[in-house]
Amino acid sequence: MPxxxxxxxxxxxxxxxxxxxxxxxxQAAELLIGLDVKIDSLPASADQRVGVRxxxxxxxxxxxxxxxxxxxVVASGDPLxxxxxxxxxxxxxxxxxxxxxxxxxxxxxxxxxxxxxxEAYLTNxxxxxxxxxxxxxxxxxxxxxxxSESVSPATVAQTLLxxxxxxxxxxxxxxxxxxxxxxxxxxxxxxxxQVFAPLNVMILIRKPDVPDRPISMRGRRLFGNRDEAxxxxxxxxxxxxxxxxxxxxxxxxxxxxxxIVWDVGAGSxxxxxxxxxxxxxxxxxxxxxxxxxxxxxxxxxxxxxVTNLKAILGQAPEAWDNLPDPDAVFVGGTGRDVxxxxxxxxxxxxxxxxxVINVGSIENVAAVHHVLMEKSGDxxxxxxxxxxxxxxxxxxxxxxxxxxxxxxxxxx
Numbered sequence: 434m435p436x437x438x439x440x441x442x443x444x445x446x447x448x449x450x451x452x453x454x455x456x457x458x459x460q461a462a463e464l465l466i467g468l469d470v471k472i473d474s475l476p477a478s479a480d481q482r483v484g485v486r487x488x489x490x491x492x493x494x495x496x497x498x499x500x501x502x503x504x505x506v507v508a509s510g511d512p513l514x515x516x517x518x519x520x521x522x523x524x525x526x527x528x529x530x531x532x533x534x535x536x537x538x539x540x541x542x543x544x545x546x547x548x549x550x551x552e553a554y555l556t557n558x559x560x561x562x563x564x565x566x567x568x569x570x571x572x573x574x575x576x577x578x579x580x581s582e583s584v585s586p587a588t589v590a591q592t593l594l595x596x597x598x599x600x601x602x603x604x605x606x607x608x609x610x611x612x613x614x615x616x617x618x619x620x621x622x623x624x625x626x627q628v629f630a631p632l633n634v635m636i637l638i639r640k641p642d643v644p645d646r647p648i649s650m651r652g653r654r655l656f657g658n659r660d661e662a663x664x665x666x667x668x669x670x671x672x673x674x675x676x677x678x679x680x681x682x683x684x685x686x687x688x689x690x691x692x693i694v695w696d697v698g699a700g701s702x703x704x705x706x707x708x709x710x711x712x713x714x715x716x717x718x719x720x721x722x723x724x725x726x727x728x729x730x731x732x733x734x735x736x737x738x739v740t741n742l743k744a745i746l747g748q749a750p751e752a753w754d755n756l757p758d759p760d761a762v763f764v765g766g767t768g769r770d771v772x773x774x775x776x777x778x779x780x781x782x783x784x785x786x787x788x789v790i791n792v793g794s795i796e797n798v799a800a801v802h803h804v805l806m807e808k809s810g811d812x813x814x815x816x817x818x819x820x821x822x823x824x825x826x827x828x829x830x831x832x833x834x835x836x837x838x839x840x841x842x843x844x845x
Contacts, residue, residue, distance in 0.1 A: 435500040435529060440518040441507050442535030445610035447474055455533045462505035466495055468517050470507050477505075489520050496525070511537035515557040515579060539577050542606040542634035545616050553577050558584040567596055576601070576637035586635045590624035597738065600643040604636040605629050653737065656683045656707040663703050664729050664736070673703055674765060674791060675834055677819050683707055685789045685813070685841040686761040691715040693757050697749050697774060698722075698765040702730035702742070708763070709739040715760075720745045720752045750777040758783050764790045772800045779808050782844040790840045798838045809842040 439458045444450040451459070459465065459475050465482045467475075468489075472482055481499075485491045496504060511534040512518035518532045543550040553575035556566055563584050570576050570593065580586055586605045593599070598621075605617045607630040617627070653662065657680040665673055674682065682704060688694065692712040696705035699719035709717040719742060721727045730744040745752050750773075762778045764771065775790055782788060790801050798814070805812035816838055820831035 436503050437531055438496060438521075438529055439505045439531050439533060440512045440521065441505055441533045442510050442512050442516075442537075443470055443475075443507055444510065444535050445608065447471070448476060450535065450610075452533070455535075458533065459505055459507070461503055463502040464495070464499045464504040466492055466504065466506045468492060468506060468508045470509055472507055475507065489517070492517070492521070493524060496521075509538070510535055511540070514539060515560075538606075538609045538632075538634050539579070541609040542604070542636055543577065545606050545609070546604045546618070546636055546638070548575060548636065548638060550575065550577060557581075558589070563589070563592055567592055567598065570601075570637065571596070571598055573637075574639050576635075578635040578637070580633055580635050582631060586629050586633060587625050587627055589635060590621040594621055594625060600640050601637040602640060604638070605633055606636065607633045609634065655710050656680055658703070658707065662736075663701055663706075663733050665701050673701060675819065675837075678791065678817055678837055678839065679703055679707060681815070681817065681839060682763055682789050682791060683711065685839065686763060686787050688712045688761055689715070692760040694718070695720060695753060695756065695759045695762045695778070696765075697753075697762060697778065699730055699744070700726050700765065702726075702733045702744070704763050704765070705730065705742055705744075706733055706737050706739055708761075709734070709742040710737065713741065715741060716757070717742045718745055718753070718756050718759075719743070720747065720749050722746070722748045722752075749774055753781070759786060761787045762789070764788070771797055772804050775801055775804050776808075779804075779842075779844065784844055786844045788842045788844065792838050792840070793835065798840070801840050805840060805842045809845060812840050812842040814841075815839045 441455045441458060456476055459477045462477050465472055465477045467484045472484060483495055492506060506517060508517035510516065512532055513534065514537045518530060522530055539555060554569050554573040555577040557579040558566065559581040578589060580589065590603060601621060603619055603621055603624045605624060607615045657676045659676055663673060688708060688711045690713060692715040694708045694712055694717040696708065696719045699705050699721045702719050705717050705719035719730045721730060724746065727744055727746040734742045758781050760783055762782060764774055764778060771792060779788060792798055792801060802812060802814060816836060818836050819834040823830050823832055
């Protein structure tokens with residue numbers, strides 16, 4: 434039966450930081466393998482010392498070729514935390530190993546910046562794509578990153594800024610535990626322009642009470658933004674879907690992160706823009722036949738910094754012929770053609786998709802309701818009466834908004 438293999442963690446301070454149990458295992462070793470660790474100064478009587486730099490396969494070859502020897506593998510920090518022991522146990526089986534950990538450099542980094550790390554998002558950029566990591570960072574409170582040669586702290590900082598994630602304070606902890614240890618606290622913009630030692634841990638701490646949006650978007654909501662936040666064409670000002678109705682409509686659209694959405698009769702684009710913010714990994718198509726409003730959609734999209742929205746100038750349903758089938762469709766209609774648009778949109782929706790219609794007249798309510806009853810059998814319908822409070826002459830008064838109607842159906 435092969436000898437049990439010990440994986441021992443060691444810090445930058447070398448033998449001085451080893452426990453008595455770790456020292457005894459190293460002294461008893463017949464084969465001492467150091468992975469990215471200087472082993473010359475270790476108190477070993479091993480007749481064979483092997484230094485390996487970042488090559489896990491070489492470690493396995495050495496272990497397999499010397500299975501009868503008492504072998505100790507020495508690695509930095511906690512060998513099970515994105516380290517050597519994790520890889521070896523997966524390849525050779527847990528039963529062959531015993532692990533004696535040291536303090537992880539991640540642990541040290543959080544200690545240096547005096548932050549707890551029990552709920553932090555932790556990862557290693559040596560085996561995770563920066564694109565995937567950035568999306569996890571977006572909603573995190575605390576982040577700990579092992580950087581790599583190809584993805585340095587400067588690269589991380591610039592990537593975050595490019596993705597409009599600017600609400601973290603950054604710490605870069607270099608050469609932890611060694612005499613030239615250094616901890617740098619800075620804004621992401623400052624980190625993006627600096628060079629750091631290869632051995633570093635990067636920590637990100639979200640600034641207090643900051644939402645998952647860039648500082649430039651403070652005061653902007655994910656949905657239900659105030660009507661005045663949108664540019665509107667002057668002759669038609671006030672025809673924008675009111676923010677309260679917009680919130681109800683978006684709730685009924687039941688959007689997911691990657692939904693494909695059509696906004697038919699998009700006007701200046703308020704529904705489409707807020708749908709694009711909710712379906713951040715999806716695609717929203719704003720279909721509008723009025724050239725002036727079509728241009729406003731692009732301006733409002735730029736104003737809200739959404740990049741997953743495409744404005745389509747044209748008359749529905751012809752304008753959506755070449756668009757991908759949607760998961761959700763919003764139809765804003767006041768004309769006689771709203772029923773034909775609803776019928777055509779229903780046929781293109783994916784199974785389980787949502788169709789929401791906003792109309793302003795009783796006649797259109799009855800006509801659209803009849804269409805939906807034939808198609809889905811059980812549409813929902815609301816009459817929305819709103820009055821917004823104002824303060825005039827030292828009294829609270831309410832100004833009514835014209836009643837409007839919402840209808841919603843699920844595609845079977």
